[in-house]
């Protein structure tokens with residue numbers, strides 16, 4: 001966007017960092033710097049906290065309908081500006097424009113969904129079993145929240161948290177990923193335009209995440225952390241939250257199994273694999289990381305998947321006809337290269353891709369590896385790139401055991417035409433979400449989240465707002 005803000009957003013005003021620091025934002029397709037954004041330090045974090053804490057009381061008392069209408073207006077503005085927002089996202093993150101437009105729609109939908117939930121926050125009243133007391137149960141906002149988001153879905157990871165926080169009546173400090181602050185700043189401008197009162201949302205991009213986050217979490221005034229990012233950082237933040245018993249929602253990493261049984265419809269399985277693997281260039285927590293394919297269909301599945309992956313066009317996300325953009329940065333690409341090299345050293349066959357192209361930009365080709373050794377590092381590491389690693393299995397018990405043999409449990413994908421098997425295996429998978437004969441589970445109306453080290457709590461769906469609400473029980477004697 002031509003007029004995208006690049007300053008911090010604190011108390012409804014656009015301001016520079018107190019120490020004047022800025023951080024560069026680059027385009028991963030070219031490596032060129034596209035903006036310098038104010039780089040918040042601890043002083044700015046304190047100001048943002050003051051603003052959020054100061055606004056909390058009044059905001060909690062606004063009419064739910066007023067909060068709902070702000071979200072609805074913001075939804076409409078985002079949809080109207082789809083193209084501008086998509087270009088901004090592609091510039092700072094790299095995904096092809098078509099995918100960026102898809103993310104804008106997905107992101108906006110969280111606002112529409114939670115505008116509808118804001119007016120349905122209810123409580124209950126009743127007589128307790130002893131007959132002597134009444135119970136009035138009401139719900140109230142948890143209080144000022146710190147929201148920390150990753151770079152892979154720069155807009156949607158923000159709206160997935162901001163939507164329910166606004167609906168519930170919480171104020172916020174948003175700390176976006178340093179690679180992709182522009183989408184969050186554009187979102188703040190849209191919410192201001194939609195009528196969000198000053199101080200309710202504050203945005204502090206920073207290259208000094210620890211210095212900004214830790215005092216907020218240990219300080220006692222922030223009452224809730226909603227974090228999306230890696231399990232490693234999530235663990236660190238959980239420890240920081242322990243001091244003042246900050247409530248947490250943690251959307252962490254995944255290591256999704258993608259299981260193709262011998263009775264699967266292979267057309268559906270390959271279509272599903274293309275989505276589960278290639279959405280966002282494989283840079284998604286929901287990305288299929290381990291393909292377990294029944295021995296009897298593995299060769300055919302690998303051949304067809306390699307054909308489809310090999311036909312994808314790699315290039316800058318802004319170019320027409322491009323299916324696969326660059327990875328986020330050189331570090332991200334180096335990790336993918338190392339994981340592929342390790343698998344190949346252990347005997348994996350490269351069916352397609354596997355070679356880093358020359359030239360500028362962080363590009364990596366769609367890659368399919370067959371006969372992957374189960375001890376390969378990519379089996380217990382999020383690949384976060386366009387690499388499908390295929391292993392084979394013989395029977396159901398074996399594949400369930402292997403699919404569950406990981407500390408993560410975000411999502412699993414199953415391909416089978418047998419209803420009994422589909423239900424039986426889904427129930428045995430240790431994951432928060434299952435895609436049955438589909439490679440896409442994300443939807444604002446469904447509860448998103450994982451088990452084990454993939455996180456705590458759920459985002460979206462009817463339950464998404466619960467993460468931002470507390471119960472209060474009022475005891476009243478029956479006179």
Ligand code: NAD
Pocket residue numbers: 148149150151152153157175176177178209210213214228229230231233234236237250251252253254284285286382410454455
């Ligand atoms: P990351 O954990 O490195 O960073 C996430 C966010 O945490 C960023 O904003 C970063 O600046 C911040 N951060 C890092 N160190 C911090 C600290 N000490 N204190 C406070 N904040 C800190 O993850 P990433 O590379 O940005 O994103 C990729 C990860 O996110 C992957 O593991 C992916 O699976 C996960 N993810 C999960 C979901 C989900 O819903 N489960 C969705 C998208 C991404």
